[in-house]
Amino acid sequence: MSDIYKDINSNYERLSEAEREVIHFILKFEEIEGLKLKDIKDALYISNTTVIRACKKLNYATFNELKAAFIQSREKKKQIYPKQSNFLHVLDSIKKETLTTLELVDEKNIDKICNCLINARRIFCIGTESSAQVASEFNDKLKSIDFWTNDFSDKRLIERIPKISTFQDVVVVFSLSGRHEELDEIMIEAKCNRTTIISVTNIAATKLKSISTYCVLTSNTGNQKKFCSRLMLHMMSNLIYEKLITKVPIFDGTSRN
Template sequence: MSDIYKDINSNYEKLSETEREVINFVLKFEDIENLKLRDIKEALYISNATVIRACKKLNYETFSELKDAFIQSREEKRSVYPVKSNFLQELDRIKKDTLTTLELVDEKNIDQICNCLIKARRIFCIGTGSSSRVASEFNHKLKSVDLWTNDFSDKMLIEHIPQISTVEDVVVVFSLSGQVEEIDETIIKIKSNRTTIISITNMAAIKLKSISTYCLLTSNPSDQKRICSSLMLYMMSTLIYEKLITKVPSFE
């Protein structure tokens, strides 16, 4: 059987305006297996004879032959370019993001962050939106090694931190987008107290990175419209914790 798209391309000029409407209708029809002559007839208000003439001008004797050609072409494309399920597409994205994030890891940077956490008088873990869950879990991990720490997700409470933070304290900011203007303004105020700022955010968060004393970067979400996973933030928080427990005396 010949290639339906080559046949259309070669013979399209031979078709009358009405016959072109027929072929265009078939091209756009998604459920080609269940397409019937009466569907075209009722949609375009034309006769069966017009549909058959269009088929014959494309070198197909019957409408069934035309349908079979479309189906075969689609199946051949699927065999060469298999359509991945949404799950497999998401799995590929996670693999890509994970590898990119791991390539950004600097062990020396993580080591310096751990030293700051161990020496801190108080640790404030900040996160809003979906990042708040990561901040809360990281706060729990720090408590497990007897560090003084609290997590903050409410913006009003976060805005209060500049009034109490000192040079002896550390603020850890988790931000999936890295573009929360209100948080950036608060962090600037906190930094003016000479408080150490540690941020875990994506590589596009230029402003937050510039404010921070130390910054761990994750891959930048490629599609800003989709709801981004916090998995990369969790991964970075885990790397800090795993390094931390090797340095805390009670875990030696």
């Protein structure tokens, strides 16, 4: 994982709302080499001080240092995936989202998540609306390797989880937007039972990230179509599963529990 994305991941919660807008603006800016402080200031109606403060919170002393880190990261991407002039725009968007999301991955974090799933008595996979399919497919994958797991997309069923979950259980939340107040409140209730909360959501989901015991982040798509974000959720769920099957023992056909 490149340093710039590691720094964003580690320090995102320290940023104010205005400072987060600065980072989102830079992430979506196409020609990073030509980006100036004035461009950010004029686009977001903020002061230079706000931009510099965001840089420092991410461990970069100046705006130029932060910009250089982004440039270095994007140059590496170009070396791996050279730009094709006739490439469809939608595929180009997927490529960018995929690369950015993969750079947010922390292998140690994925390893800890896998250990939690292996040691869980029960696993509750949650997804609402556009995220429900991701939760359902992840639930099916876990069942295929003999984990006790169920998926939940109906609000009434999700509300029951804090009433039955314990410190031995794990809740895995897939959230496209990461901004679902009712779901956040339910997760807080479950966490009061010392239930482990694992979330797979986008980088802007500050509250859900703070609630979660472990969080896997995807790139924030801004104004892009929802299908791209959902694809990133699928990708991260597959990454967790692929890592998980390297850690679980060979089963003899009997239940794990």
